[in-house]
Amino acid sequence: MRNWSITFKLFCLVAIAILTFVFLGLYGIYNVRSTFRGVSEVNTTAQDFQRTASEISDPLHRARELVLSIVMAPDRATREKLNLMQEQTSRHLDTAIKGWPTDRMDAAERAAFEKLRTVWADYKKLKEFTVDRALNGYREEAFINANGVGARQFENVNAELERWQNFKVSTAQAVYREADSRFTWVVRTSILVTVLTALLVGSIAGFIVRSITGPVRVLTATASRIAERVDDPEAEKALAPFSATRDEFGQLARGFWRMVSTLRTTLQNEVQAHARMDEILNSTRAAVGQLASTSAQLMASTKEQAHGAGKQVDAVTRVVTTVEEVTGTARHAATRAKSVGQTVLHTVEIGNAGRKAADDSVTALNDVRQRVEVTSRNMMELIKQTKAISGIIATVDDIAQQSHVLAVNAAIEAAKAREAGKEFTVIAREIRAMAEQSREGTAQVRQILGQILTASGAAVLSMEEVIKGVSDAIREGDQSSKAINELTVALAEVAETSVQTSVAAEQEAVGMTQIGEAMRNIDLVAKDALLAIQGTAHAARQLESLGGQLRRLSADGENGHATGDGASLAETGSPKP
Amino acid sequence: MIATDQEPGTLILFKLDDFVFALDAMKVERVVRAVEITPLPNLPAGGRGVIRVAGEAVPAFDLRVRLGLPLRDVRSSFHFIIARCAGRRVALIVDFVRDVVQAAKAAIILTEAVLPGLTTVEGWVKINGELIMIHDLGKSLSPDELLALEKAMETEP
Numbered sequence: 001m002r003n004w005s006i007t008f009k010l011f012c013l014v015a016i017a018i019l020t021f022v023f024l025g026l027y028g029i030y031n032v033r034s035t036f037r038g039v040s041e042v043n044t045t046a047q048d049f050q051r052t053a054s055e056i057s058d059p060l061h062r063a064r065e066l067v068l069s070i071v072m073a074p075d076r077a078t079r080e081k082l083n084l085m086q087e088q089t090s091r092h093l094d095t096a097i098k099g100w101p102t103d104r105m106d107a108a109e110r111a112a113f114e115k116l117r118t119v120w121a122d123y124k125k126l127k128e129f130t131v132d133r134a135l136n137g138y139r140e141e142a143f144i145n146a147n148g149v150g151a152r153q154f155e156n157v158n159a160e161l162e163r164w165q166n167f168k169v170s171t172a173q174a175v176y177r178e179a180d181s182r183f184t185w186v187v188r189t190s191i192l193v194t195v196l197t198a199l200l201v202g203s204i205a206g207f208i209v210r211s212i213t214g215p216v217r218v219l220t221a222t223a224s225r226i227a228e229r230v231d232d233p234e235a236e237k238a239l240a241p242f243s244a245t246r247d248e249f250g251q252l253a254r255g256f257w258r259m260v261s262t263l264r265t266t267l268q269n270e271v272q273a274h275a276r277m278d279e280i281l282n283s284t285r286a287a288v289g290q291l292a293s294t295s296a297q298l299m300a301s302t303k304e305q306a307h308g309a310g311k312q313v314d315a316v317t318r319v320v321t322t323v324e325e326v327t328g329t330a331r332h333a334a335t336r337a338k339s340v341g342q343t344v345l346h347t348v349e350i351g352n353a354g355r356k357a358a359d360d361s362v363t364a365l366n367d368v369r370q371r372v373e374v375t376s377r378n379m380m381e382l383i384k385q386t387k388a389i390s391g392i393i394a395t396v397d398d399i400a401q402q403s404h405v406l407a408v409n410a411a412i413e414a415a416k417a418r419e420a421g422k423e424f425t426v427i428a429r430e431i432r433a434m435a436e437q438s439r440e441g442t443a444q445v446r447q448i449l450g451q452i453l454t455a456s457g458a459a460v461l462s463m464e465e466v467i468k469g470v471s472d473a474i475r476e477g478d479q480s481s482k483a484i485n486e487l488t489v490a491l492a493e494v495a496e497t498s499v500q501t502s503v504a505a506e507q508e509a510v511g512m513t514q515i516g517e518a519m520r521n522i523d524l525v526a527k528d529a530l531l532a533i534q535g536t537a538h539a540a541r542q543l544e545s546l547g548g549q550l551r552r553l554s555a556d557g558e559n560g561h562a563t564g565d566g567a568s569l570a571e572t573g574s575p576k577p
Numbered sequence: 578m579i580a581t582d583q584e585p586g587t588l589i590l591f592k593l594d595d596f597v598f599a600l601d602a603m604k605v606e607r608v609v610r611a612v613e614i615t616p617l618p619n620l621p622a623g624g625r626g627v628i629r630v631a632g633e634a635v636p637a638f639d640l641r642v643r644l645g646l647p648l649r650d651v652r653s654s655f656h657f658i659i660a661r662c663a664g665r666r667v668a669l670i671v672d673f674v675r676d677v678v679q680a681a682k683a684a685i686i687l688t689e690a691v692l693p694g695l696t697t698v699e700g701w702v703k704i705n706g707e708l709i710m711i712h713d714l715g716k717s718l719s720p721d722e723l724l725a726l727e728k729a730m731e732t733e734p
Contacts, residue, residue: 401610405656408589408608411677415587415602432676 031186038179045172059093071142109167116160123153215249302537309530316523327512334505341498351488358481369470376463383456400438407432591671599711611655619729621722637668662714
């Protein structure tokens with residue numbers, strides 16, 4: 001199969017597809033036909049059953065009804081007319097039963113049908129007898145016959161007909177079941193056959209397609225490998241199996257391989273020419289490199305010099321600034337020291353005044369303490385006297401109570417004396433009233449004395465607190481007087497020191513101004529030197545740019561001759577900037 | 578009997594807490610200020626002990642107990658009413674003897690006329706708009722209590 005051409009393979013693929021379609025189509029037609037056969041059988045059976053109903057069952061009932069009508073008919077003319085209809089129906093029925101095809105019946109059904117024929121024949125005889133009786137005027141006999149024996153025989157005929165029809169029904173059900181199962185089978189096999197065919201055809205087609213796309217993939221991979229690297233040895237190995245075949249891929253692989261060989265030869269010639277050009281460029285590059293490195297060194301040393309000079313100028317400038325700041329600070333310090341001296345002198349004066357005030361207040365407070373102590377002693381005396389008055393009042397109260405009891409007893413005695421004591425009752429009442437008055441009086445005095453005692457106690461307590469507070473104030477006044485004294489002495493010393501500091505700061509300011517002048521002169525000289533060095537640096541920069549131009553020129557020349565190695569040449573040959 | 582219809586009766590008014598009571602003055606001998614009470618056992622209800630009056634031992638009763646008032650300790654400001662009860666002297670401890678008044682017979686309402694059967698109350702009287710209960714000393718001690726009092730007093734030296 002490897003040596004088959006692609007056209008032949010594609011032809012095979014199409015042929016398989018057509019054959020599959022044809023097979024599936026034929027199989028489908030076969031299935032449809034067999035399904036229709038089952039349906040037509042069911043249809044035939046149904047028609048057969050319908051025929052039994054219309055040709056046997058219906059005329060049978062009609063004939064029976066007509067016989068009954070003849071028996072019941074009122075006059076002879078009607079009976080004759082009905083009899084004609086009855087005979088016609090009976091004849092049709094007879095013909096149908098006699099001429100019914102029995103060839104397609106099985107044994108059991110045929111037996112049932114024969115029985116139906118027999119009972120029908122019997123019933124027909126009975127029916128004819130009944131009609132004959134009715135037509136000849138024996139209506140009672142006909143009536144009895146029709147409703148007795150005739151009716152029973154009709155029932156027999158009907159039962160036989162039903163049995164036979166049941167056979168028909170069961171036959172129809174069997175036919176339907178068969179048709180149904182056949183249809184189910186057809187559906188299942190159709191699905192199975194279709195799936196199997198699809199799988200078979202799919203796998204054959206996949207195999208053919210793989211045999212076409214496989215070589216294409218290998219050729220594509222080889223081509224991209226050669227595009228990356230022309231002299232790849234793996235490429236030859238990969239192409240080897242195709243080169244031997246005779247199909248379209250073999251021809252393609254051979255042509256591709258010829259192209260690769262030609263490309264390799266061309267590249268080798270190019271490499272040799274490039275090597276010669278390299279030798280010429282190398283010598284030029286060395287010369288340019290030397291020039292560039294020399295100019296770079298010159299440039300660097302100039303830069304360092306300029307940098308040094310710049311730093312020197314900066315340092316001198318900073319020194320000048322610092323000297324000016326120190327001068328300013330020294331002058332400021334002198335001014336501050338002077339003002340501190342004046343403030344301190346003022347403070348010393350205030351301190352002296354404060355000490356005198358503190359001493360005065362201590363003296364005044366001592367005086368207050370003595371006065372309060374005297375008052376407190378007086379108050380204590382008052383309390384003692386108040387208590388003595390309370391004792392006297394108690395005695396007066398006792399006497400008043402005694403008088404009250406005495407008056408009550410006098411009143412009792414007077415009451416007992418009745419008329420004789422009437423006068424005495426009045427006196428007793430007066431004594432009692434007097435006792436009551438003195439009792440009320442003593443109660444008031446006692447209340448007032450209580451208030452005096454409470455107030456005096458509170459006054460004594462608050463005076464003691466005042467004495468304590470004044471003593472504390474005196475102690476604190478003494479302490480502040482001492483503290484102010486010490487502060488004044490210390491401040492006098494500070495004033496002296498600040499005057500000395502002021503003089504020293506003035507002298508320092510003068511010296512710093514002189515140093516500032518000298519530093520400014522040095523600054524001017526350093527700036528001149530910096531300008532000179534900057535001139536030198538400019539010359540060195542011009543020299544370096546010249547070297548750069550030369551380097552670019554040599555690099556351009558190299559690029560023009562060999563594009564492949566140009567970048568690496570520029571890297572190795574250029575001097576460091 | 579306090580008084581006849583014709584003549585006014587004399588009543589002694591005394592205080593117990595905020596209440597004012599009265600007693601028939603004819604049954605009272607005298608009033609004394611509080612003195613020391615010597616305790617004596619087996620006295621009837623309200624008996625506190627005995628006091629000495631002119632050399633004689635007299636049982637002292639706390640009227641608060643007899644009248645159902647809250648009990649209080651005896652103070653020096655209290656008064657003792659010396660009265661006669663069932664032929665014997667007794668001392669009644671009261672807060673304060675306020676006054677001795679004359680009351681007309683008509684002003685007195687006797688208990689018998691209103692609530693017969695009360696033992697400690699003889700009647701009520703209205704004096705200066707104040708309704709005062711008159712204490713019946715004779716009925717306040719039952720015969721059993723009087724017997725007990727006699728027995729207790731025999732033990733007293």
